[in-house]
Amino acid sequence: MTHVTKWSCLLFILLSQCQSNETSRYVFQKDLMYTVFDIVVFSKSPKGEVEKYVNNIWDILDSLEFELSPAEKGVLGRLNQEKIFFKQENPQIFMILSNFITRSKSISQQSQGAFDLTVYPLVRLWKFYQQDDSPILPAHKDILTTLKKVGMEYIYIDHEKIVLNNNVQLDLGAIAKGFAVDRAIQILQSNTNISSGFVNAGGNIRVFGTKPDGTPWRVGIRNPNSGKSTEIISLYDGDAIATSGDYEQYFEWEGKYYHHIFNPKTGYPVTHGLASVSVVLKGDAELTDILATTFLVLGKEKTLEFISSFDKNKDIALFFITRSNTNLLSSHNSLWEQRRKI
Ligand code: AMP
Ligand code: MG
Numbered sequence: 313m314t315h316v317t318k319w320s321c322l323l324f325i326l327l328s329q330c331q332s333n334e335t336s337r338y339v340f341q342k343d344l345m346y347t348v349f350d351i352v353v354f355s356k357s358p359k360g361e362v363e364k365y366v367n368n369i370w371d372i373l374d375s376l377e378f379e380l381s382p383a384e385k386g387v388l389g390r391l392n393q394e395k396i397f398f399k400q401e402n403p404q405i406f407m408i409l410s411n412f413i414t415r416s417k418s419i420s421q422q423s424q425g426a427f428d429l430t431v432y433p434l435v436r437l438w439k440f441y442q443q444d445d446s447p448i449l450p451a452h453k454d455i456l457t458t459l460k461k462v463g464m465e466y467i468y469i470d471h472e473k474i475v476l477n478n479n480v481q482l483d484l485g486a487i488a489k490g491f492a493v494d495r496a497i498q499i500l501q502s503n504t505n506i507s508s509g510f511v512n513a514g515g516n517i518r519v520f521g522t523k524p525d526g527t528p529w530r531v532g533i534r535n536p537n538s539g540k541s542t543e544i545i546s547l548y549d550g551d552a553i554a555t556s557g558d559y560e561q562y563f564e565w566e567g568k569y570y571h572h573i574f575n576p577k578t579g580y581p582v583t584h585g586l587a588s589v590s591v592v593l594k595g596d597a598e599l600t601d602i603l604a605t606t607f608l609v610l611g612k613e614k615t616l617e618f619i620s621s622f623d624k625n626k627d628i629a630l631f632f633i634t635r636s637n638t639n640l641l642s643s644h645n646s647l648w649e650q651r652r653k654i
Contacts, residue, residue: 335507335524340366345377345489346441347514351496354524357505365503369496376492379405382432382483392432392481397474406474412487413469419602420464423618426609427602428576432483433461440561440572441485447563449570455579462576486573489513490554490601497597508549511597514560518552518597536587536633537640543631545592545651552597554604557588557633573608584611585635592629592651603628612643619645 338359340351351369355362379386379402387405391397399406412429419427437458439447450458461479468475476482484491496511497518508521510529519529528548532541536559547553558581561572571581589607591600607615612632619628629647633640 338362338366340370342370342373344370344373345492345513346485347489349373349492349496349514350512351500351509352512353500353506353509354521355506362506365500365506369499372499373492373496376408376488376495380408380484380488382481388482388484391474391476395476395479399472408491409474410469412484412491413467413474415599416487416602417464417467419606422622423606423610423614425464425576426614427486427606428462428464428574429482429484429487430462430464430466430480431574431576432481433458433479434574434576434579435483435485435572438570438572447561447570447572449565449568459579462579486556486605487598487602489516490552490596490598493518493552493597493601510547515555515557516552516597516601517547517554518600519547519549521549533588533590533631533633535640542633542640543642545629545631545648546653547592547651550595551592552595552600553590553592554597554600555588555590556604556608558582558608559587573605575609582609582611586611587633587635587640589615589633590631592648593626616645 334356335354336359338353338355340363342349351366353362378384380388382388382392387397387402388409397406416427416429435441437450437454439445461481463478463480466476466478466480468477493511493513493516497520500506500509500511501520508523510517510519517531523529528546530544531547531553533543533555534540535542536557556573558571558573563570573582574580575582586608589604591604591607593600610618612634615630619630622628627647629645629651631642631644631648633642
């Protein structure tokens with residue numbers, strides 16, 4: 313009856329085999345944040361040394377996952393229960409959360425509420441991401457009741473505390489992977505023995521440096537129906553890409569398709585036919601992650617309006633895959649077109 317499919321990876325990097333004699337390519341992988349993380353680096357150091365360094369990154373990401381999970385006993389889990397969190401309890405996590413909240417409030421305002429960190433009660437009601445349960449279509453009246461506990465305006469923040477009013481609870485599912493990618497890249501770049509590489513968190517990718525053969529990084533975008541690569545583009549030092557898709561977590565019920573990205577105004581998954589949107593911008597996987605989710609909620613037309621009034625200093629390349637009956641149609645903007653060239 314219900315059927316859930318989880319793509320562990322929306323995108324995958326296609327690397328040429330070409331590499332210089334001294335530089336080796338090392339690949340590391342770990343399950344984190346309900347997806348698979350890949351760290352791929354080029355280095356002249358022996359594998360053991362690089363592995364030790366990457367293990368240190370995994371430890372940091374493990375700890376962040378715990379602290380930022382809405383349901384664990386870490387900082388976010390406690391904030392969701394106790395509704396207040398003081399900076400002095402954990403200044404480091406306070407900084408991370410306050411940056412998320414400030415940034416999300418701004419994007420929420422600019423997108424007329426499409427992006428909303430307080431969707432957690434909806435995620436729970438629909439039973440997404442629950443270990444012992446499968447997603448369900450809730451009763452309409454329960455969705456309406458739960459919607460009363462959703463709204464970015466109920467998050468209060470100042471220099472020393474975060475307060476959740478009106479019983480809201482936070483879900484960082486749309487932002488945390490991008491943040492984790494930025495954090496991992498920052499640590500990798502501080503090691504002078506690592507010349508270049510990329511981090512991939514289930515389709516949230518950021519690259520750094522240049523491949524040893526000097527060619528650009530090449531990334532494939534997944535066809536939501538076949539799972540094969542439908543589009544390949546080039547990425548350059550610092551570029552980040554994120555894809556949000558309606559096929560990442562979904563179920564079917566009485567012939568209808570329901571997925572995990574919600575319209576915070578209705579409490580239902582968005583239904584305007586955008587199967588996926590991919591976003592590329594430089595130096596900020598966290599923002600790329602936020603925008604991909606926001607754009608999936610907005611749909612193509614409103615995304616193009618959003619972009620026309622968004623930060624003019626940011627070059628944002630966009631690729632849309634739209635559902636039309638059983639067909640998929642793709643489209644992109646001019647900045648994306650430039651990246652199709654090698
Ligand atoms: P992503 O895979 O980055 O697009 O994020 C999807 C996840 O973000 C979902 O699984 C939810 O946990 C959460 N989410 C769903 N709808 C929204 C929304 N409208 N705004 C912010 N986060 C959302
Ligand atoms: Mg996202």
